[in-house]
Amino acid sequence: MVSTISYGELNPLGLNRHKIHNGAQQMMTKTRVFLFFVATAFTFPLTSAWAAERAPDAAHGKTLHSKSCMGCHDNSQYTRANRIIHTFEDLSARVKFCDAAANADFSPNDLNDVVEYLNADFYKFGK
Numbered sequence: 001m002v003s004t005i006s007y008g009e010l011n012p013l014g015l016n017r018h019k020i021h022n023g024a025q026q027m028m029t030k031t032r033v034f035l036f037f038v039a040t041a042f043t044f045p046l047t048s049a050w051a052a053e054r055a056p057d058a059a060h061g062k063t064l065h066s067k068s069c070m071g072c073h074d075n076s077q078y079t080r081a082n083r084i085i086h087t088f089e090d091l092s093a094r095v096k097f098c099d100a101a102a103n104a105d106f107s108p109n110d111l112n113d114v115v116e117y118l119n120a121d122f123y124k125f126g127k
Contacts, residue, residue: 054109061110061117068104069114078122088125091115 077083085091095115099106106114119125 056109056112056116058113058117058120061113061115062121064104064106064110064114065117068102068106069098072098072102075122078118085123088115088119088123088127091119091123091125 078085085094092111092115095111095118098104099111099114104110119127
């Protein structure tokens with residue numbers, strides 16, 4: 001008499017090879033998803049901290065101002081009696097406007113640095 005032996009009978013642990021394969025795939029998928037979230041969790045705070053969360057640097061702002069702004073006007077513009085800047089928000093908006101008009105291509109941090117310099121040395125607005 002010839003009998004047929006199934007794979008399950010030869011497997012001493014009684015495991016189905018298809019279940020093992022599917023389980024391994026699921027584990028790899030879960031591992032990849034976990035690693036993606038871990039990498040994102042550590043990378044995102046670092047990039048945002050480097051890009052936008054640093055404190056403005058007035059000394060750097062003064063250097064940028066000397067190179068890019070003094071070609072259009074001198075410092076008397078900031079101290080004249082009829083100046084058009086009355087708030088910190090006005091100052092930020094004006095620096096952005098002048099950046100575009102002068103094609104200075106300041107980064108967001110550069111803009112903050114120039115605003116910090118002008119506010120510290122001339123305007124003295126509260127933030």
